[in-house]
Amino acid sequence: VMGDISSAIVSDIPEQTCTGSRIEPEVEVTLDGKTLVRGVDFRVSCTNNIKVGTATATIIGIGDYEGVIRKHFSIKKAPTPIFADVDYSSWYGDAVTFVAEKDLVTGYSDSGLFGVGNALTRAQLATILYRNANPDASPDFRPRNTTGMPDVEGFTWYTAGVNWAVENGVINGYADGEGNRVAFGPDDSMTLEQLVTAIANLSADEEDLPGTGETAAILRPFRDRWSVSPWARPSMAWAAQKGLVAGYDEPDGKHLRPSENISRERAVVILMRAFELGILE
Structure with missing residues (x-):
């Protein structure tokens, strides 16, 4: 005679913390006073178990x-990481918090630091935009x-992010x-013009880009407009028309510095601005 697991007692599943990966909690199942064994007496299939919210564990005999x-069980948001090398009262502090809360930047895995002053790499940008x-993608x-x-x-x-960036024409590589x-x-x-081009490749349609005369x-x-690469x-x-970049104020006027290597903190400020302007969603 088969036992009917639908009348079993399932203990409450504690609230789980979102990790970005699928959460498969332990489940205690008792039937007629006997504790059943997972993998022998039942298996568990979970749904909606990645993002914050209510997930469901289906126990199958x-x-x-x-x-x-x-x-059902709840998944709560993980605490926003606090990076020891970030001055949160500085010009970039709010942007670091913004991207961290969206789980776009998690810091260096070996140190837990954000990397203030370090240049943003092409693999890092691909990963941020991919996330x-x-x-719902698993880290x-x-x-x-x-x-x-x-x-x-x-x-x-970074492989998943770079695969996605190339496949979708966001960052195309060197030719x-x-x-x-x-x-x-x-x-x-990553340089400023590379960063801006990646965002445009992702968010702007061909007709959104200005023509030659309008671009000029x-x-x-x-002042340094001629240093912008033709591509x-x-x-x-x-980006300038949208207000995504405004340039640097210098004694002789505004400068874009298109070939400047973008620091991680400046990059997240630009990314936050892109979200605020509705360029990124």
Whole structure:
């Protein structure tokens, strides 16, 4: 005679903390005074168990048991990390909190630091934008390299983000003289014009980008406009028009510094501004 697990007693499942990965809590099931064994008497299938909210554990009888019973449990948001190297009263402090609360930047795994003063790398930006576009993706997902670029390592913390960035045309990699994409440069520092171009590739339609004449007019106020790479000029003009970048005030006027390596703190300020302007969602 099969036991019917649908009449079993399932203990309350404690509130869980969101980790970004699927949560599979322990479940205690008792039937007719007997404690059943997971994997022998029942298995558990969980749904809605990644994001903050209410998840469901479905207990399914196996072996000598049949039937199904469901138990709900809550998932709470993980505390926003506090980085020891961040001055939260500074010009970038709010932006660090903003991206940390959205789980876009988690800091360095070996030190727990944000990395103030360090340059943002191309792999890091790809990962940040990938996390925003794929909020349900597990941080443990480490696929093989599908970019076709030999300098991209497979099965690393950044592989999923770089695969996504290349596949979606967000960050295209470096091209040779014939236009073939030959390298991604995952550890290379991200420049301002590269960062802006990646955001434009992700968020702007072709018709949103200004034409040649309009681009020249928009960039005219910047003293160093001629230092913007030709491939980046439409994106930089679009970003200036949107208010995403405003340039630096210097004695002789405004400067964009398009080839400047972007620090991690400046990058998150630009990203926060992109969300506030509705460019990123």
